[in-house]
Amino acid sequence: MQPLLEMRSITKTFPGVKALDEVNLTVMPGEIHALVGENGAGKSTLMKVLSGVYPAGSYEGEIHYDGKLAQFRTIRESESVGIIIIHQELALIPLLSIAENLFLGNERAAAGIVDWHETFAQTERHLARVGLSEPPSRLVGKIGVGKQQLVEIAKALAKDVRLLILDEPTAALQENDSQKLLDLLLELKSHGVTSIIISHKLNEVRRVADRVTVLRDGTTVATMDARSEAISEERIIRDMVGRDMAHRYPERERNIGNVILEVKDWNVWHPEQTERQIIKSAGFTVRAGEIVGVAGLMGSGRTELAMSLFGRSYGRNISGSVTMDGRPVDVSDVRRAVAAGIAYVTEDRKELGLILEEPIARNITLANLEAISTGGILNKAEESQVAERYRQAMRIRTPGVFQKVVNLSGGNQQKVVLSKWLFADPRVLILDEPTRGIDVGAKFEIYNIMNELVAQGRGVVMISSEMPELLGMCDRIYVMNEGRIVGELSAAEASQERIMAHILRN
Amino acid sequence: MAHSTETAVAPAPKGIGAYLGSHLREYGMLLALLLIMIFFQIVTGGTLLKPVNITNLFLQNSYIIIMALGMLLVIVAGHIDLSVGSVAAFVGAVSAVLTLNVGLPIYLVMPICLVVGMVIGAAQGYWIAYWRIPSFIVTLAGMLVFRGLTLWLLGGQNVGPFPKSFQSLSTGFIPDLFGVGKPNVTAIALVAAASAALIWQALKARRRNAAYGIQQEPPAMFALRNAFVVGALLFVGIQLAYFRGLPNVLMVMSVLIVAYAFFTENTVVGRRIYAIGGNLKASRLSGINADRLTFLTFVNMGALAALAGMIVTARLNSATPKAGVGFELDVIAAVFIGGASMSGGVGKIVGVVVGAFIMGVMNNGMSIMGIGIDYQQVIKGLVLLAAVIFDVYNKSKQG
Numbered sequence: 066m067q068p069l070l071e072m073r074s075i076t077k078t079f080p081g082v083k084a085l086d087e088v089n090l091t092v093m094p095g096e097i098h099a100l101v102g103e104n105g106a107g108k109s110t111l112m113k114v115l116s117g118v119y120p121a122g123s124y125e126g127e128i129h130y131d132g133k134l135a136q137f138r139t140i141r142e143s144e145s146v147g148i149i150i151i152h153q154e155l156a157l158i159p160l161l162s163i164a165e166n167l168f169l170g171n172e173r174a175a176a177g178i179v180d181w182h183e184t185f186a187q188t189e190r191h192l193a194r195v196g197l198s199e200p201p202s203r204l205v206g207k208i209g210v211g212k213q214q215l216v217e218i219a220k221a222l223a224k225d226v227r228l229l230i231l232d233e234p235t236a237a238l239q240e241n242d243s244q245k246l247l248d249l250l251l252e253l254k255s256h257g258v259t260s261i262i263i264s265h266k267l268n269e270v271r272r273v274a275d276r277v278t279v280l281r282d283g284t285t286v287a288t289m290d291a292r293s294e295a296i297s298e299e300r301i302i303r304d305m306v307g308r309d310m311a312h313r314y315p316e317r318e319r320n321i322g323n324v325i326l327e328v329k330d331w332n333v334w335h336p337e338q339t340e341r342q343i344i345k346s347a348g349f350t351v352r353a354g355e356i357v358g359v360a361g362l363m364g365s366g367r368t369e370l371a372m373s374l375f376g377r378s379y380g381r382n383i384s385g386s387v388t389m390d391g392r393p394v395d396v397s398d399v400r401r402a403v404a405a406g407i408a409y410v411t412e413d414r415k416e417l418g419l420i421l422e423e424p425i426a427r428n429i430t431l432a433n434l435e436a437i438s439t440g441g442i443l444n445k446a447e448e449s450q451v452a453e454r455y456r457q458a459m460r461i462r463t464p465g466v467f468q469k470v471v472n473l474s475g476g477n478q479q480k481v482v483l484s485k486w487l488f489a490d491p492r493v494l495i496l497d498e499p500t501r502g503i504d505v506g507a508k509f510e511i512y513n514i515m516n517e518l519v520a521q522g523r524g525v526v527m528i529s530s531e532m533p534e535l536l537g538m539c540d541r542i543y544v545m546n547e548g549r550i551v552g553e554l555s556a557a558e559a560s561q562e563r564i565m566a567h568i569l570r571n
Numbered sequence: 572m573a574h575s576t577e578t579a580v581a582p583a584p585k586g587i588g589a590y591l592g593s594h595l596r597e598y599g600m601l602l603a604l605l606l607i608m609i610f611f612q613i614v615t616g617g618t619l620l621k622p623v624n625i626t627n628l629f630l631q632n633s634y635i636i637i638m639a640l641g642m643l644l645v646i647v648a649g650h651i652d653l654s655v656g657s658v659a660a661f662v663g664a665v666s667a668v669l670t671l672n673v674g675l676p677i678y679l680v681m682p683i684c685l686v687v688g689m690v691i692g693a694a695q696g697y698w699i700a701y702w703r704i705p706s707f708i709v710t711l712a713g714m715l716v717f718r719g720l721t722l723w724l725l726g727g728q729n730v731g732p733f734p735k736s737f738q739s740l741s742t743g744f745i746p747d748l749f750g751v752g753k754p755n756v757t758a759i760a761l762v763a764a765a766s767a768a769l770i771w772q773a774l775k776a777r778r779r780n781a782a783y784g785i786q787q788e789p790p791a792m793f794a795l796r797n798a799f800v801v802g803a804l805l806f807v808g809i810q811l812a813y814f815r816g817l818p819n820v821l822m823v824m825s826v827l828i829v830a831y832a833f834f835t836e837n838t839v840v841g842r843r844i845y846a847i848g849g850n851l852k853a854s855r856l857s858g859i860n861a862d863r864l865t866f867l868t869f870v871n872m873g874a875l876a877a878l879a880g881m882i883v884t885a886r887l888n889s890a891t892p893k894a895g896v897g898f899e900l901d902v903i904a905a906v907f908i909g910g911a912s913m914s915g916g917v918g919k920i921v922g923v924v925v926g927a928f929i930m931g932v933m934n935n936g937m938s939i940m941g942i943g944i945d946y947q948q949v950i951k952g953l954v955l956l957a958a959v960i961f962d963v964y965n966k967s968k969q970g
Contacts, residue, residue: 375856398858417856420849420854421850423849431854446779446782485857
């Protein structure tokens, strides 16, 4: 049989990074093909190459679709031959009706005048196919995420889809909605629709997929046939994470003391979608002199956990207890959380961490202006001394502390954020992706700073998507998945395979 | 990495030319003001800087500057207040009713009016800060509401005249304590004292900065700038002394300018207002109560609009339904010409004062020349646009 899609030796380079390196992917007509891999393995890039987001010519290799060489320059071109992607972030417009969304950019119209009768009639037919019983005039914002996902699929059907690509379709769904969606995929398959499903959930992959392709670091590791042999989860996990641990981490003398921070039964709901629980009964401890890692995939709730703890900066209906040194503390706003001895260093430096147009000195003192003022009057001389002290201690590379932060490199900006929170003198620092977007040399310096912090008897929580970094730095690692803490591993027992296994089996 | 720069804490000053080049924005507007003044001094045949006209300049612009001080805080916090003209008119009307209908003395009318202004500011700030309603909309509504209330309160009539005590708020002068009269020795003494204090403060700050290795302007620039400022002060003071002395309004305005300059640059609360305008989310995550600060900037704006309203009323010697029409635009223009950023977080009191005087001198000079109001509007509009373009260009050049 001739494959529906054949991607041959696809190589895609961004400045300084090879995102895809000779990737091959073959999809047979009428199959459900699963694409798995870690964050950053290249799955999304590959799909963007396929759909024309990265136009023909911007990558090397060939795409053969339906037996012919395909060179898509826009999404419109790939959609015209029936290749349709449904992204994790749904692309629906909440204030338009289901029918309007279904035919957005594909309107049933003659000479620019919309034929509403035809629009509604066709919408009803497509909704019936995906098993959604909502009136076509309903606003999309008024229906749940699960149903929105079905509307997306109906929208694909309205465009005569032949190859449907779903990027983590069940990530935001409840269990029963996920099941319905997977059933629908099997149903569509029986009507001849071919699908590619990107997923982190191996049980789902096993349930619906005919074949599985594993990507790692921008290369194809393996394609396995799920019809002739049962896919071994261990095999997939090993293929996914099997990179070498060549990175180096500074040595540290471990000197771990008593429990400082303890969080129990922490529950958080989504700020807008009130029925969605984001953090489910999470609990953890941090000891003096300890670096605790939090592993998990994107969307597992790590940042939400940290931000909700830090003065309820995320979510609503937050419940649970927080103790410092055994005494309950109030963390109901940022001021109180800081006073209790907690600091949160955000993953999004530019949006949430820094005032880019202000000088380094003013950024460093911002969270603790009390310390450089008397009676509400700033002592600017003291401020510049403080800033100068941190500039030297943190080795912030700048001509002076009155330089605007926007002019610094990523690593130096991160050091400014760290300085800001160190100046607030916390007992426990929560570092959210502290080395994201930082070059290797600066990473090593950030690791050194972390080691110095715990040497001073503070506790550090490190949230990271880079597993080697967690394994290299942490004394203990918690694994989060779908808002729960699903595992706790000591440094000795932790390995990438074990962490992945915890994530994928829950 | 660039470890060579690591030791260079404060690069040695490279001379005035290079320094001016890198600080073009800060001195550019001052230079523009100077040029505009020289231009009008020449084309008006010396009328611009005559004692009586200088006095007029202050009287005409005092309320714009006073409101611009509050508007700077509002704009730095990332908002806008379109209602100030209407609020000033409304408070003027209230002061007229209290003085003329109720018969209260000025020392009661003033505080009551300031409180009315603060309540109005609070009423608008509440929706902006705690309900996150865009300030543009809330204060646009306020602009209509308080214009309407002014009309209602005055019954569509001009109300006046006021007793002397109230008028002195705007048209009064500091009496000559030494009894000489002309020239007014008190005025000269006060200006001389202010100049001395200014130089002493500047020297103190410079010495302290040097001790901490903070980068500063080259010595020649420092001397030149201070000589210019003190020279201007003394010149204005002596000119005024040969007319009627220092206007009360000038004193109020000067005290407020100094107080707000200090507040914005040297206090914790001032610093935090800049922070929320610079990055609201980061400020919240740094433990700053952004909502309360936003609320307070509007309360403050209300109080200053009230003060301006009383001064305008005293100057016109009547409360009129048309008072303060278009003030908000002059005030906002002064703040932007003075270098504030539309997106918040940037702007200085000194800049605002310079910005207001640029507008003021142009108004005054063009009126003396007899240029029609039609051309005046066009020219003012173009100056505002040019100032902001200059700003944006400067910024993009810095990269």
